[in-house]
Amino acid sequence: MKxxxxxxxxxxxxxxxxxxxxxxxxxxxxxxxxxxxxxxxTQAGLFDISHMGQFKIMGSDVEHFFNYLLPIYVDKLKVGxxxxxxxxxxxxxxxxxxxxxxxxxxxxGLVVNATCLDKDYAHFLKALNKYKGITLExxxxxxxxxxxxxxxxxxxxxxxGNKHIQALTFMTGMPFTFQNTHAWxxxxxxxxxxxxxxxxxxxxxxxxFMALLKDPRVSPIGLGARNSLRLEAGLCLYGHDMNESTNPxxxxxxFTISKKRLIDNEDSIGFVGKYALRAFxxxxxxxxxxxxxxxxxxxxxxxxxxxxxxxxxxxxxxxxGHICSGGFSPTLNTPIAFAYVKTEYSKIGQVxxxxxxxxxxxxxxxxxxxxxxxxxxxxx
Amino acid sequence: MKEKLYSKEHEWIRLDESDNAYATVGITNHAxxxxxxIVYVDLPSIGDKFDKDVEIAVIESAKAASDIYAPIxxxxxxxxxxxxxxxxxINESPDKEGWLFKLKISDVSELDTLLTESQYQxxxx
Numbered sequence: 001m002k003x004x005x006x007x008x009x010x011x012x013x014x015x016x017x018x019x020x021x022x023x024x025x026x027x028x029x030x031x032x033x034x035x036x037x038x039x040x041x042t043q044a045g046l047f048d049i050s051h052m053g054q055f056k057i058m059g060s061d062v063e064h065f066f067n068y069l070l071p072i073y074v075d076k077l078k079v080g081x082x083x084x085x086x087x088x089x090x091x092x093x094x095x096x097x098x099x100x101x102x103x104x105x106x107x108x109g110l111v112v113n114a115t116c117l118d119k120d121y122a123h124f125l126k127a128l129n130k131y132k133g134i135t136l137e138x139x140x141x142x143x144x145x146x147x148x149x150x151x152x153x154x155x156x157x158x159x160x161g162n163k164h165i166q167a168l169t170f171m172t173g174m175p176f177t178f179q180n181t182h183a184w185x186x187x188x189x190x191x192x193x194x195x196x197x198x199x200x201x202x203x204x205x206x207x208x209f210m211a212l213l214k215d216p217r218v219s220p221i222g223l224g225a226r227n228s229l230r231l232e233a234g235l236c237l238y239g240h241d242m243n244e245s246t247n248p249x250x251x252x253x254x255f256t257i258s259k260k261r262l263i264d265n266e267d268s269i270g271f272v273g274k275y276a277l278r279a280f281x282x283x284x285x286x287x288x289x290x291x292x293x294x295x296x297x298x299x300x301x302x303x304x305x306x307x308x309x310x311x312x313x314x315x316x317x318x319x320x321g322h323i324c325s326g327g328f329s330p331t332l333n334t335p336i337a338f339a340y341v342k343t344e345y346s347k348i349g350q351v352x353x354x355x356x357x358x359x360x361x362x363x364x365x366x367x368x369x370x371x372x373x374x375x376x377x378x379x380x
Numbered sequence: 381m382k383e384k385l386y387s388k389e390h391e392w393i394r395l396d397e398s399d400n401a402y403a404t405v406g407i408t409n410h411a412x413x414x415x416x417x418i419v420y421v422d423l424p425s426i427g428d429k430f431d432k433d434v435e436i437a438v439i440e441s442a443k444a445a446s447d448i449y450a451p452i453x454x455x456x457x458x459x460x461x462x463x464x465x466x467x468x469x470i471n472e473s474p475d476k477e478g479w480l481f482k483l484k485i486s487d488v489s490e491l492d493t494l495l496t497e498s499q500y501q502x503x504x505x
Contacts, residue, residue: 033442034417224416224443297420297464299440328419328442335420357422357438 004050005143005202006209013213013220020223021114023051028222036225037330040191041371044149045221045229046212051114054142054199055124058107059134066108067269069127070100071248071257071277077102082171082186085256086248087112087120088273092280093244094251096120097236101173101186109184109199111144113238127272143205148195148229150374151217156185156196159211165196170375178208190226192233192373231336232329234291234369240302241289241324241338247280250340252289252368288346291368292323292337292354294361299335300354301326306339307353310360320345321352329370336370337363384475385491386500387451392475393494400488404479405451407439410504412474415441418467423459423481430454430483432490437480439470452490454483 002023004010011017015026026048028036039045057065066074070085077083079102087095096116101109112120124136147156157163162176165185173186183200200208212218227237236242242251261267262277294300306321321341329336345352350365384392390411396402412418420440430436430450437448459481463469470478485491495503 027443028416032417034419228442297467298422299420299445301445328440330442 002051004048005205006048006050009206009209010048010220015220015222018223021051023114025051026220026222028224029220031219033222033224033228034330036219036221037228039219040149040193040221040225040229041331042150043217043219044147044151044155044195044215045191045225046209046218047146047148047221047226048143048209049146049197049226050143050205052144053112053114053117053120054139054144055110055112056103056107056137056139057110057134058137059131060106061131061133062106062108064269065127065131065134066100068130068271069124070098071261071271071274073258073261074100079104080172080174082173082188084171084188086253087123088248088271088277089244090273090276091245092247092273092276094238094242094246094248094253095123095244097238097242097253097256099186099188101184103173103175103184111197115239139199141202142199143202145198145200145205145209145212146189146191146195147198147212147218148189148191148193148221150194152193152195153376155212155215155217159208159215168196168376170194170377179204183208187376190233190235191229192235192369192371192375193229194374194376228327228330231325231327231338232331232369232371233373234338236289236338237325247285248277249280250285250287250289285343287321287340288343289324289338289340290346291366291370292326292339292352292363293366293370294335294337294354294363296361297335298356298361299326299328300337300356300361300363304337305355306341306363307355307360308345310353310362323354331371338368341365384497385451385494386497386503387449387494388503389449389451390504391448391451393451393491396482400485402457402482402484403452403454404482406479407448407470407474408500408504409474412471412478415439415446415471417442418470421463421467421470421480423463424456426456426459428456429486430456432487432493439467448480450483451494452483453486455486456481456483458482 010026014030018027082101168187186197189195304323307318326337353360382395390408422438435447436450
């Protein structure tokens with residue numbers, strides 16, 4: 001099992017460790033899942049997410065390279081801007097969800113899921129055969145931290161002594177200096193709160209982590225709360241909410257794709273999966289990812305099947321969907337879930353029945369996100 | 381207060397002061413610590429009969445569902461309904477206020493298969 005650079009520190013802080021994506025990760029600290037979750041929504045939570053893959057890609061052909069790989073117009077991205085988008089396969093299925101950042105002219109950063117690192121890398125190497133003059137560097141000596149919550153901006157300003165980050169809007173980033181190293185901050189995250197993701201060299205990981213943790217508003221947060229936060233925020237988890245056979249429109253991730261590029265017939269490069277995707281659109285999909293709110297307090301988790309009727313006999317006949325992610329919402333104090341359901345049953349308010357431990361529990365299709373986002377969209 | 385006995389599945393059982401035919405069941409501090417924050421409890425119904433080692437309840441923590449097994453055979457005669465509103469009582473007071481249910485014992489000899497306090501402490505190391 002791989003370990004985080006700061007593993008010893010997490011253990012010292014009281015982390016209960018567990019395996020995720022081949023890494024030994026802090027699942028929770030002494031406060032526990034519920035308190036860590038609420039802390040992130042009310043103050044500032046600090047996450048070590050260094051298991052995620054960070055790449056730096058440069059070269060004269062880099063824009064063509066990314067226009068080939070991604071379903072967006074990469075050449076339209078301005079320096080400092082990020083896009084959340086998808087790596088697609090030839091069938092239009094999702095290989096991974098990624099964040100691309102334009103760091104400088106002909107210089108990009110890409111963050112990918114730890115669970116997809118190896119196959120993403122293989123996918124990039126294949127594409128490199130088409131585009132010469134590109135350097136692709138896997139940044140294995142960097143950590144990635146997330147600082148999320150209403151106090152994140154103030155905490156970060158105080159810790160690194162740089163007020164310029166106040167001007168950053170959601171999905172914008174900038175370089176900064178900490179001690180005497182250069183690092184990168186993105187105003188983005190996986191919790192629905194305002195916050196930042198910080199990439200810095202391993203050598204400076206502990207001083208930065210401790211500088212942030214020193215602030216009484218900051219608590220360390222484990223993967224358990226990271227999952228309940230992203231669920232409340234309506235955000236997908238690769239491998240659960242989508243996989244290689246998931247179509248982006250079914251996953252309700254159409255916004256990650258440039259519709260204009262999809263139909264653009266003058267697009268000389270084309271992106272992987274473009275023609276397969278054109279066969280689908282939001283009106284022709286058979287199933288859709290929706291939000292689910294169970295009646296009552298029992299959490300309804302992944303793989304639970306959904307039915308249209310309370311009178312099911314035999315059960316197989318009426319199955320119309322399944323839960324892909326589910327758990328408990330500390331903010332709302334109720335269980336919440338995502339499900340794929342047949343599109344005819346995907347309207348908000350549709351009542352469905354979940355088969356849980358031999359009983360049928362009433363659930364309802366609801367809007368996502370469950371908890372409104374607090375992103376810093378405009379300049380103050 | 382009568383002494384508690386323990387199962388290897390981290391449940392405790394305590395005979396009633398007044399009537400040996402009845403006992404209260406809960407989970408141990410060790411169990412609630414490893415479960416983490418408890419968000420829901422699926423308790424049996426009054427009148428349900430269970431054999432020893434059969435799944436009798438489910439405790440949902442923030443991360444996962446855990447099955448609770450009957451430490452001995454019996455019939456459920458009371459459930460801790462406070463847990464329906466506040467399942468976190470189990471985390472706060474697993475040995476007292478967090479009791480799960482009371483049962484009428486059907487086979488007293490099964491108590492011999494359970495661990496004493498010191499045997500349980502040794503078991504959890």
